[in-house]
Amino acid sequence: MHKYIGKSMHRKEDYRLLTGTGMFVGDISLTNMAEAVFVRSPHAHAKIVDINIEAAKAIEGVYGIFTAKDIEDIKPLTQFESHCFLPPNLVEAISPTINFNYEDILAKKKVTYVGQSVAIVVAKNRYIAEDAADLVEVTYEPLQPLVDPYEARKKGAPLIQEHLENNIQSHFHVTTGNVEQAFAEADYIMNEKIRTPRLGSNPLETRGVVAKFDTRNQELRVWSSSQMPYEIRSTLAHCLSLPDLSIRVTAPDVGGGFGPKGGVHPEEIVIPYLAKKLQRPIKWVEDRMEHLTSARQSRDQIHDVKVSFKQDGTITAIKDFFVIDSGAVNFFALTCAYNSAYHLRGAYKIPNYDSECEVILTNKTPNVPFRGAGRPEVVFVMDRIIDIVARKLKVDPIEIMKKNMIQAEDMPYDQGILVKDGHQLIYDSGDYPDALRKAVDLVDYDAFRKEQEEKKKEGKLVGIGISSYVEGTGAGPYEGAHISIDPSGHVTAYLGCTPQGQGHETVFSQIAADGLGVNPQNITVRVGETTVLPMGQGTYASRSAVNAGSAIYEAALKMREKVLKIAAHLLKTDEDLVIDEGKIYAETSPEKFVTYQDVGRAALPAKLGNLPEGMEASLEVTHYFAPPTVTFAASIHMAQVEVDKETGFVDLQKYSVVHDCGTVINPMIVDGQVQGGIAQGIGSALYEEIVYDQTGQLLTGTYMDYLLPTSMEVPTVAKAHQEFKSTRNRLGIKGVGEGGAIAPPAAIANAIVDALHPLEIKTNDLPISPNKLRTWIKEAEASFQALQTN
Amino acid sequence: MDKVNISLNVNGEKVERDIEPRLLLTDFLREELFLTGTHVGCEHGVCGACTILLNGEAVRGCLMLAVQADGATIETVESLAGEDGQLNPLQQAFTDCHSLQCGFCTPGFLMTLTQFTKENPNPTEEEIREAISGNLCRCTGYANIVKAVKQVTHQTV
Amino acid sequence: MKPSKFKYLKPSSVNEALTYLEEYADDCKIISGGQSLIPVLNMRLSTPEFLIDVSGIKELNYIREEDGYIAIGALTRHVEVENSLLIKEKCPLLIDAIKWVGHKQIRNRGTIGGSIAHGDPSAELPCVLTTLRGEIVIASVDEEEVVGPEDFFLTYLLTSLQTNQLVKEIRFPIMTQGERVGHSFVEVARRHGDFGLAIAAAVIELDNQGLIQKAQLAVGGVNPVPLIIEEAEELLIGKKVTEALLKEIAELTSECVDPEGDLHGSADYRRELIGTLLKRAIEEAIARAWEGEEKVG
């Protein structure tokens, strides 16, 4: 039984954040620090003919202006090898093509998206740097922009990455069962096109980098608002040809990330480079307009699905061809693409499945993973399919869900294909029908249906929509933890994963506290810094609680053993000892105890300490945890909406969730992650979309155009829980970080269809703006009338 | 550069500086006074991360020039905790209710709500939501912020 | 996103401001609350050489009743209007509308004069001023003039204001008090606090028989300037509303306007939408007129 795991403890992070004493990158100020501003491309695709910096250089307070030719010794940013590796059995199964592609740190001969960096101004402060940036004259010769992925994939289309043969950067094909046979035997076949648009993750804190070259240690110090400081370290080491350990990267307080702060951006390479070159600290803090144009974007998938089903509602096959519009570079190979393919069928048994994907380059900002990373797109596809099948067969969508759902007794369930890590896709634990029942109870589904009928009679168009997902969480390869106990008995834990609001300092203290038998108050957790552990990964993909949580738990258990041995030595006993709140004693004589302080002192080296014969001095333990494969979390979401038919406005009235993330470490934090994820999902369902015009110009360059949901658009979510422990780590933890964001689009889209029924509309294209919905309603009304008159 | 002299009261202290007139109030607070608790999220008035109190009223720090604050009284998030560092009831409610994740938006919410809770001792949920609708939070989904306001205004949650 | 350099002038009286305006008319910008201007300066979409900060002119901060209208000094902030009991009593449509302006933090700084001078056709105050047939007092060193919204608003973000002129006062006619008068302000925006996709305002007076005696109707966000829907006003006189009449008005309104499409709504969508909103505004105004009747009766 755990004492702290499972408790809603107050967060250790809160005090500094509530008093304005946290430290974000923008808060750092160093002696003699300069500020940088980037000159960015106004064109989607153009040759750079000339760059004239003379007028800009003349401004007082400008320390330097740099273009590609000044930084030729930096290697370009290429796809991240850590994410490109595919195990041989997966390669055999899906025959992938992944073409090498890259981005120069500053554009050389041409620019390939609006917002790409072309030059950098370093000056006394941001105001002066902007004055100078305005005077940098770049002459461009526009090239044909490619904005539509279907155009870009055509033979003979202009090339975005000129060394490639075409713009199809990656491709794979995965299949199980026999779709063609299923199609031949089906009662019904339908074809649908289903689209999730391009989104921005929009953490409230934009990106930012501060760098300084420490001449004494010959160490490059970098602070970045990053999810993956180790990835920055290794990429910097590669691009600048430096040893890894001569670089120290800190992610201080990070104001949200959600994915795009996980990759490495060109700014994270060039700012440190210039700090070294100019021998002065340099700071760059992205402004919001830069963020909206230049920070990596995400989603942007279009699926063409063919589905077969039987009269009884059994879905027999899905064949999917989908394209991902990757923008000008694809840094993450098949990360989102294969996530999409292996998650599409979610909680359903669909034995015949075939998925083919092309990742296509276009003249847009590069596309990277964002909360859910390929899953929200396919959950939207799958649950739209469920809804469309149900409407076609004139039954409640719940019936179709039940009909096709994996049952509790089927666990562990084999989906017949591989996970990206090469393991068989086998769900470890869960009970999806039970989750559905709980969700039905939570919203009182039957009562809603009755009420709905009444309300519709009064002209109030209310509807309910459901979505579900099963998510592979806790992806490896590993995460580490180091625990150190000092002579005062205080515990310090060091972890390689880096938080952006998930409360790592709190939850990892809770886990370590249970492992060690101390109070979480006696534990300090240090994260976000490459010197705390030699190796680490980062926080993305719902993986930290599983990986780092397991690492610290295992490390704590190892430490506990050593502590017990020393305590036994001090207590001169060979009885079994217990540890509670830092006191160590034999159960038979609790009054005779030693404390962590005693043990800490005893562990000092040589004569200073008092250790059992042959034991090494000091209390230091490191553990790297490597999960066997991902572990499967699941959830059911239900949205209740009212639609204003005349205006196309949707009022999201209620939102309910049942979810399973295995062992819950801190329920308050888990609920917070779910609620926050749902808010982002609501954004993508109804409000958010990055829009480029036909020439590749960005139309959503401000927060007046890119609409983040406010407190008025996000209801308080009703929640119920399941706790099916993971079988893939000792604590039974599953990931929860992304989940909330995955299912809202389908739940809301389905609720809108339900509200408008019997009018037949298809909400297959996000976001469902009032304008779009009104158009669909009018089309549906017109075809309804046409039907009546015929 | 023609600098102008301003003097104002910030968090109870008199401050005088010569500044460039184009300096935004947010940059003045953060870079001249090192009060980095006031955050900058958009610099075009939408996100609310920069919210401060100007003569007791919540305003966007990014939509004001520092010169325009000449003679004014300004309060920032750094003024909220007690002398001894004790969190005030609103801050306490935020930590009790887990109303912050990354915490970047938090100072803005706190300052908006400082004015709001003073003027509305007994708000409805709708009023609370409307009051914070000018502050964006990308992490929490707002529910726990609403809950904290209910706690601090002694309502059952 | 930092403003480019400018010289800063801070007049403390109207005369001083007008003198500066005259002198620097070539390349100056007035700033009052800055809630529209500063974003534009931060984005460097406007780079004036002189910035004339009128926010310290105390004499332009007032709300008072004059013959038949409420006079509001240009520098009066939105929040002061929102909290004014005088306006609540004499010009309640303005109170209903002003709540839709941005968020509290914006209304704490933004001014009435700024909202009018900015000339945004989706803004609430120009629409209310148009509906009620108010007036704008404009001054330059040489003269002061009073203009109506129809002459003041020229097109998107463009007004008749000359570079040497200052908006001094906005005059909102006092609305008829008492029974059988109702008003409504209807707006839809993508999110709460955004500029409206379309806005509609209606003031309706009924006679003893419940027939419409007077109607003031205007719309915003769907035309280069706020627009009075005159034909609809005339159509309503002497009638009781019916579904058919409202439908006719909605259609006619859609025909009158000339919206521009943007990311949030195409021209066609807005055209249709405004008909719906005006219809709803009329319905609500009439319902409220009857409520007024009940209260008085």
Ligand SMILES: Cc1cc2nc3c(=O)[nH]c(=O)nc-3n(C[C@H](O)[C@H](O)[C@H](O)COP(=O)(O)OP(=O)(O)OC[C@H]3O[C@@H](n4cnc5c(N)ncnc54)[C@H](O)[C@@H]3O)c2cc1C
């Ligand atoms: C997030 C956000 C949301 C908003 N939402 C809305 C909304 O929904 N509806 C809405 O109406 N507004 C909205 N606004 C704008 C806000 O209402 C502004 O306050 C208002 O439009 C301008 O008033 P101001 O005093 O701030 O003017 P300023 O920004 O100072 O000036 C605006 C313009 O008017 C000129 N000007 C100002 N005062 C005078 C004067 N006395 N004489 C002559 N010229 C003058 C300036 O030169 C400038 O061109 C929003 C703003 C933001 C940042």
Ligand code: FES
């Ligand atoms: S930074 Fe001021 S509102 Fe966003």
Ligand code: FES
């Ligand atoms: S807590 Fe991260 S933006 Fe609000």
